[in-house]
Amino acid sequence: MTHLVVETISKLYGASAALRDVSLTVAGQDYVVLLGPSGSGKTTLLSVIGGFTAPTSGRIHIAGRDVTEVGPAKRPTTTVFQDYALFPHMSVEKNVGYGLKLRRVPAAERALQVGRALEMVGLAGFGRRGIHELSGGQRQRVALARALIVEPQILLLDEPLGALDLNLRRQMQDELLALQRRTGRCFIHVTHDQEEAMALASMIVVMNQGRIEDAGPPARIYARPATRFTANFMGESTEFSGIVEAPGVIGTKVGKLPHEGGAAGAEATVIIRPENIRADGGGAIALGQARITEAVFQGAHYRVLAAAESGQRFNLRMPPAAAPAPGDVLTLSCAEVDLVPV
Amino acid sequence: MALCYAFIFLPVGVLVLFSFQGGDLPVPPLHGLSLRWYAAAFNDGRLVDGFANSLLVGGVSSALSVFIGFLAAFGLARYEIPGKALLRALIMLPLAVSYLLVGMGLLVSASVLGLGPSLATVIVGHVVINMPLAFAICQAQLGEHQRRIESAARDLGAGTFRVLFGITAPMIAPALIAAFCLCFTLSWDEFLIAYFNTRFQVTLPVVIWDLLRGGLNPETNAAGSFIFLVSISVMAVVEIFLLRRRR
Amino acid sequence: MAVGMTRRTPPAGLLFALPALAWIGLFFLVPVLIMAGYSLHPLNDAGVPGPLSLADYAAFFAEPAYVQALVDSVVTTVIVVVASTLLAYPFAWCIACVVPRRYQRIALIAAILPFWTSYVVRSYAWLLALSPVGAVNKTLLALHLVGRPLMFAYNPQATELGFVHFFLMLNTLTIYASLTQINPRYELAARDLGASALRGFLTITLPLSLPGVAVGAFLTIVLCIGDYVTPQILGGFRELLLPQLIIMQVQRQLDLPMASCMSLLLTVLVALAYLALQRWLRIARL
Numbered sequence: 001m002t003h004l005v006v007e008t009i010s011k012l013y014g015a016s017a018a019l020r021d022v023s024l025t026v027a028g029q030d031y032v033v034l035l036g037p038s039g040s041g042k043t044t045l046l047s048v049i050g051g052f053t054a055p056t057s058g059r060i061h062i063a064g065r066d067v068t069e070v071g072p073a074k075r076p077t078t079t080v081f082q083d084y085a086l087f088p089h090m091s092v093e094k095n096v097g098y099g100l101k102l103r104r105v106p107a108a109e110r111a112l113q114v115g116r117a118l119e120m121v122g123l124a125g126f127g128r129r130g131i132h133e134l135s136g137g138q139r140q141r142v143a144l145a146r147a148l149i150v151e152p153q154i155l156l157l158d159e160p161l162g163a164l165d166l167n168l169r170r171q172m173q174d175e176l177l178a179l180q181r182r183t184g185r186c187f188i189h190v191t192h193d194q195e196e197a198m199a200l201a202s203m204i205v206v207m208n209q210g211r212i213e214d215a216g217p218p219a220r221i222y223a224r225p226a227t228r229f230t231a232n233f234m235g236e237s238t239e240f241s242g243i244v245e246a247p248g249v250i251g252t253k254v255g256k257l258p259h260e261g262g263a264a265g266a267e268a269t270v271i272i273r274p275e276n277i278r279a280d281g282g283g284a285i286a287l288g289q290a291r292i293t294e295a296v297f298q299g300a301h302y303r304v305l306a307a308a309e310s311g312q313r314f315n316l317r318m319p320p321a322a323a324p325a326p327g328d329v330l331t332l333s334c335a336e337v338d339l340v341p342v
Numbered sequence: 343m344a345l346c347y348a349f350i351f352l353p354v355g356v357l358v359l360f361s362f363q364g365g366d367l368p369v370p371p372l373h374g375l376s377l378r379w380y381a382a383a384f385n386d387g388r389l390v391d392g393f394a395n396s397l398l399v400g401g402v403s404s405a406l407s408v409f410i411g412f413l414a415a416f417g418l419a420r421y422e423i424p425g426k427a428l429l430r431a432l433i434m435l436p437l438a439v440s441y442l443l444v445g446m447g448l449l450v451s452a453s454v455l456g457l458g459p460s461l462a463t464v465i466v467g468h469v470v471i472n473m474p475l476a477f478a479i480c481q482a483q484l485g486e487h488q489r490r491i492e493s494a495a496r497d498l499g500a501g502t503f504r505v506l507f508g509i510t511a512p513m514i515a516p517a518l519i520a521a522f523c524l525c526f527t528l529s530w531d532e533f534l535i536a537y538f539n540t541r542f543q544v545t546l547p548v549v550i551w552d553l554l555r556g557g558l559n560p561e562t563n564a565a566g567s568f569i570f571l572v573s574i575s576v577m578a579v580v581e582i583f584l585l586r587r588r589r
Numbered sequence: 590m591a592v593g594m595t596r597r598t599p600p601a602g603l604l605f606a607l608p609a610l611a612w613i614g615l616f617f618l619v620p621v622l623i624m625a626g627y628s629l630h631p632l633n634d635a636g637v638p639g640p641l642s643l644a645d646y647a648a649f650f651a652e653p654a655y656v657q658a659l660v661d662s663v664v665t666t667v668i669v670v671v672a673s674t675l676l677a678y679p680f681a682w683c684i685a686c687v688v689p690r691r692y693q694r695i696a697l698i699a700a701i702l703p704f705w706t707s708y709v710v711r712s713y714a715w716l717l718a719l720s721p722v723g724a725v726n727k728t729l730l731a732l733h734l735v736g737r738p739l740m741f742a743y744n745p746q747a748t749e750l751g752f753v754h755f756f757l758m759l760n761t762l763t764i765y766a767s768l769t770q771i772n773p774r775y776e777l778a779a780r781d782l783g784a785s786a787l788r789g790f791l792t793i794t795l796p797l798s799l800p801g802v803a804v805g806a807f808l809t810i811v812l813c814i815g816d817y818v819t820p821q822i823l824g825g826f827r828e829l830l831l832p833q834l835i836i837m838q839v840q841r842q843l844d845l846p847m848a849s850c851m852s853l854l855l856t857v858l859v860a861l862a863y864l865a866l867q868r869w870l871r872i873a874r875l
Contacts, residue, residue: 087775354702533707547709
């Protein structure tokens with residue numbers, strides 16, 4: 001059941017393009033995270049989906065209906081803004097009930113629903129308070145309640161956790177996920193924090209310079225990124241670059257490695273995540289020897305940087321028990337499945 | 343919206359237009375353009391004296407207003423004083439009352455003390471009404487950023503007065519100049535307090551007032567247009583300074 | 590260095606504020622108090638201030654012409670406040686929301702430019718425009734819309750017009766400042782939740798702009814009720830306002846105590862206005 005279809009949306013500002021031919025399909029109960037650095041176009045895309053920005057070309061379909069020409073008021077989406085935009089001259093319950101009031105829900109029914117909404121976000125009894133009396137986390141919950149109470153098809157969140165400190169952020173992530181599961185609605189969440197994305201999303205959309213680099217479940221995006229940018233953005237990795245010698249093989253500084261596609265003679269790159277490089281000699285593919293240049297203790301593991309004589313650099317993880325030290329020589333190997341062409 | 347603009351500019355338009363009146367009356371029809379009324383205005387002794395007096399009153403009262411307003415703003419912004427809110431309200435109080443009250447108060451007090459009307463009283467009155475504005479403008483400029491720079495200066499050994507006049511004042515110089523210009527313009531235009539408290543040495547608005555008693559006269563138009571021009575120029579200076587400040 | 594720091598004792602701050610406070614105290618509070626005292630010593634038959642008594646206040650309220658002037662002052666002020674606010678709000682709204690951002694500054698400056706003509710000069714200019722031989726009448730005559738010059742000047746309506754002209758500019762400025770301070774996200778959020786443009790304005794923008802409106806209204810009240818120039822030039826002699834009475838007392842009757850009494854009554858009116866608008870004025874200060 002496709003819930004949201006973004007069809008080749010472009011947004012041009014004069015000569016520069018904030019979005020270039022972006023297409024996306026989202027199912028109804030997904031928690032989608034638009035992930036990318038500043039200027040990647042993720043906020044613009046959110047704005048286009050919400051109806052605040054008109055695209056230069058392309059169409060948007062929500063629940064089977066073409067809403068490209070429809071303004072934010074009539075679109076079945078609501079947005080939680082970065083600064084929450086809670087109406088300062090209204091109390092918490094008036095803020096939350098605003099959307100219902102517009103829809104002419106009678107006062108008694110409204111009060112009931114507002115009460116339920118506040119309970120859902122853990123702010124039962126806060127109805128009478130003024131906005132200025134609330135902390136950052138509380139304000140965000142009011143913003144969520146206000147947006148969800150009108151039962152939108154899609155809830156849009158614009159970097160909602162950016163203003164919170166680390167502990168509060170973790171807590172809110174859990175609550176957001178629980179909220180999404182409980183309401184069963186499609187959430188689309190913009191962030192530049194890949195850890196946040198992986199924690200929340202059922203589908204991550206990685207964006208860069210106005211285009212979608214990769215889209216899919218977090219596990220897949222992390223382990224088998226489609227592009228180099230995605231690989232680098234989702235986490236650290238070791239890159240092996242070289243020339244395609246024969247179909248399925250590229251020659252690199254560490255010898256021949258398995259690869260997919262690419263014409264003979266073309267340049268290609270394979271990457272491998274740090275946790276997949278083994279120094280204990282157990283892997284099927286040999287990666288040669290390297291000398292440790294740096295070993296940084298990170299609590300659960302060591303982050304080890306090593307360099308081979310061929311110039312190839314390695315980024316791997318080692319357990320604390322191994323006690324790696326600069327100068328040690330390692331024999332590295334890995335499993336074939338962990339080498340990802342990008 | 344266009345109607346509003348037309349309404350707003352109507353009197354001024356008429357004023358300036360007919361200051362160039364070739365004929366004798368500042369009303370339609372316009373008998374050709376001429377500068378003779380401006381010449382008449384500049385040659386009119388009363389107008390010239392009034393102009394000089396206005397400059398004096400404006401300059402002195404504005405300087406005083408900015409000086410003590412700045413000091414007060416600095417004191418209230420940088421030090422912990424009990425009842426700060428009350429003091430602030432007290433300083434801003436003159437803004438909430440009519441000029442009539444200020445003028446009357448000074449008139450009655452002067453009379454009680456046996457002092458006659460004089461420009462000095464007017465200067466005093468103008469400081470009363472303009473100092474709160476200077477205070478407000480300075481206060482808005484004395485934020486955290488400035489405080490940190492002052493702390494750095496103190497850290498290097500500067501005493502309070504050196505910080506005040508060597509660091510803070512130059513730092514918010516544009517605001518000080520803007521405050522001075524605003525106070526000057528308001529003093530320049532001010533009628534009531536001047537009218538109450540002067541008899542022989544009068545400021546420009548009072549001179550114009552006397553001229554008005556004599557009926558409609560293009561010379562008054564010329565003088566009025568000139569006043570308008572000076573006011574605008576001063577405010578233009580303020581705009582430039584404030585604009586540059588807005589980074 | 591630590592020794593130097595202890596010099597920052599509370600009295601130092603007070604020292605800086607002292608000149609300002611002293612000035613206000615000496616040249617404002619004290620004169621007002623003297624004036625208040627004066628009003629309680631009405632002139633006796635010899636033309637010299639007599640013993641302590643409220644006779645002047647009683648005399649004021651006993652004299653119908655005086656009470657009428659008070660009432661007229663209040664009525665005029667109310668009309669002017671309402672009219673200038675009602676005109677200024679849409680005007681300010683146009684400048685703040687319809688005019689493209691780049692031109693807003695110029696539009697605003699153009700709107701308040703005539704502000705900088707001298708008070709006296711401005712009323713005179715209106716007289717020029719409205720008098721029987723003035724520009725408006727001459728135009729109407731030329732266009733054959735009327736047969737004789739109409740009496741636009743020298744009546745209460747002319748005074749109100751002069752006032753509204755000035756306070757339109759003042760209120761446009763304060764309302765514009767208030768409107769531009771509102772976070773545009775609020776209206777966006779309202780629209781997002783389903784509000785139409787009108788609904789969004791009425792429920793969000795308008796309430797949030799009220800403190801600015803209140804500030805403008807208060808300034809208008811203070812300046813309007815105490816103004817002498819405009820009614821004197823434009824108002825003719827049928828209807829006198831309180832400030833004109835006060836000046837008459839000072840210049841013609843030479844009755845300073847009575848004038849003081851009237852001035853204090855005027856101030857009481859302003860104080861009442863402040864109390865009425867207090868709620869919004871306090872929010873505006875935030």
